[in-house]
Amino acid sequence: MNDPLIWINDEIQSIHDNNLFRNLTELQTGQFPQIKIDNKSHVLLASNSYLGLSVDPRVINSSKSALEKYGTGSGGSRLVSGSSDLHRQLEERIAEFKNTEAAILFSSGYLANVGTISSIVGPDDIIFSDELNHASIIDGCKLSKAKTEIYKHLDLKHLEELISNNQSYKKKLVVTDTIFSMDGDLVNLRKLVEICEKFSCMLMIDEAHAMGVLGERGSGATEYFDVEKRVPIVMGTLSKAVGSLGGYVCGSQKLIDFIRNRVRTYIFDTSLPASSLAASIEAINIIENEKERRDNLWRLIKRFKAGIKNIGLEILPTHSAIIPVLIGEPEPALEFSRMLREKGVYSPAVRPPSVPTGKCRIRSSIMATHTEEKIDFALNAFKEVYEIVYS
Numbered sequence: 199m200n201d202p203l204i205w206i207n208d209e210i211q212s213i214h215d216n217n218l219f220r221n222l223t224e225l226q227t228g229q230f231p232q233i234k235i236d237n238k239s240h241v242l243l244a245s246n247s248y249l250g251l252s253v254d255p256r257v258i259n260s261s262k263s264a265l266e267k268y269g270t271g272s273g274g275s276r277l278v279s280g281s282s283d284l285h286r287q288l289e290e291r292i293a294e295f296k297n298t299e300a301a302i303l304f305s306s307g308y309l310a311n312v313g314t315i316s317s318i319v320g321p322d323d324i325i326f327s328d329e330l331n332h333a334s335i336i337d338g339c340k341l342s343k344a345k346t347e348i349y350k351h352l353d354l355k356h357l358e359e360l361i362s363n364n365q366s367y368k369k370k371l372v373v374t375d376t377i378f379s380m381d382g383d384l385v386n387l388r389k390l391v392e393i394c395e396k397f398s399c400m401l402m403i404d405e406a407h408a409m410g411v412l413g414e415r416g417s418g419a420t421e422y423f424d425v426e427k428r429v430p431i432v433m434g435t436l437s438k439a440v441g442s443l444g445g446y447v448c449g450s451q452k453l454i455d456f457i458r459n460r461v462r463t464y465i466f467d468t469s470l471p472a473s474s475l476a477a478s479i480e481a482i483n484i485i486e487n488e489k490e491r492r493d494n495l496w497r498l499i500k501r502f503k504a505g506i507k508n509i510g511l512e513i514l515p516t517h518s519a520i521i522p523v524l525i526g527e528p529e530p531a532l533e534f535s536r537m538l539r540e541k542g543v544y545s546p547a548v549r550p551p552s553v554p555t556g557k558c559r560i561r562s563s564i565m566a567t568h569t570e571e572k573i574d575f576a577l578n579a580f581k582e583v584y585e586i587v588y589s
């Protein structure tokens with residue numbers, strides 16, 4: 199019998215030919231500022247646990263207690279197998295933190311985006327989506343079968359033009375990351391809100407990389423731009439600064455009631471386990487109460503950015519803990535990352551389809567738990583690699 203999967207050989211070869219084959223890097227530790235790979239110590243510049251909370255002893259203890267009380271799995275979807283008090287408590291905590299009427303949990307941010315977008319618009323509707331939106335937003339748009347207009351990255355003039363030319367649709371959705379996952383830059387959310395209000399568009403934002411990082415209380419871009427009550431659909435994830443797992447959508451009670459009844463990635467998916475729920479509640483309390491963590495994060499971000507610029511490398515215009523150092527083609531980006539590894543720094547090369555062709559980069563991410571010494575150690579490694587590569 200012929201191998202029915204023979205076509206995969208060509209696909210894999212083509213991935214290799216383009217230097218786009220992906221391999222895993224195995225860490226022997228959790229997401230600490232200093233990690234072990236192959237028994238060797240490395241400074242970790244690759245984590246989205248921006249505040250270091252995934253390994254915070256208080257978060258771990260809350261998670262452990264919940265694990266002992268509730269066990270490992272949640273047993274099924276909440277509508278069928280029952281919803282725990284921790285699910286409710288975390289939803290209430292998120293709604294309070296994000297200053298919205300209500301919130302609803304998903305098993306991941308990916309599922310929150312895909313399910314919500316594909317339920318709130320359909321084939322007769324239109325979506326306006328930033329060209330660098332996260333894959334989960336793109337997939338949600340595709341699944342919805344709505345007409346999708348892509349506007350140039352952060353170009354709100356272009357967005358306005360596209361909306362003006364498509365006024366006749368009854369339901370219009372504008373969707374965007376607030377902080378972009380691979381570029382770290384930030385949408386002008388106040389201006390975006392004004393545009394959506396002017397044209398009666400629904401606005402949905404993805405706060406994945408903003409929660410914990412932006413705003414006095416650390417709740418994200420809605421707080422930072424003082425528009426908490428003006429964004430009708432706010433999505434986020436608990437897997438980054440919160441250091442746990444899960445996604446959420448928050449907004450009005452009627453939006454949440456609609457999602458609970460209509461969104462398939464909520465209805466037909468096993469809910470989060472208690473250990474993740476308790477970890478998130480504890481982490482959100484820390485985010486809100488320990489502003490000094492965020493202050494330290496921003497101090498270290500500034501130090502790292504200044505150091506990279508001093509070396510002569512190009513940083514894309516970021517406004518977050520994500521520092522993209524532009525390299526260009528896949529092979530030199532991989533080589534740069536490999537050489538950093540040799541010098542004890544783990545910072546991955548990001549290639550298409552995660553970023554546009556020709557825009558490969560080293561995506562470094564800073565954590566509040568890094569120290570100035572670790573940042574300087576990493577900068578020194580960047581400098582040495584830069585001197586070898588560009589001399």
Ligand SMILES: Cc1ncc(COP(=O)(O)O)c(C=O)c1O
Nearest residue numbers: 306307308332375379406435437
């Ligand atoms: C902007 C953005 N949205 C959504 C997601 C998906 O969230 P999760 O990892 O919780 O599925 C991610 C990251 O993975 C992201 O970067």
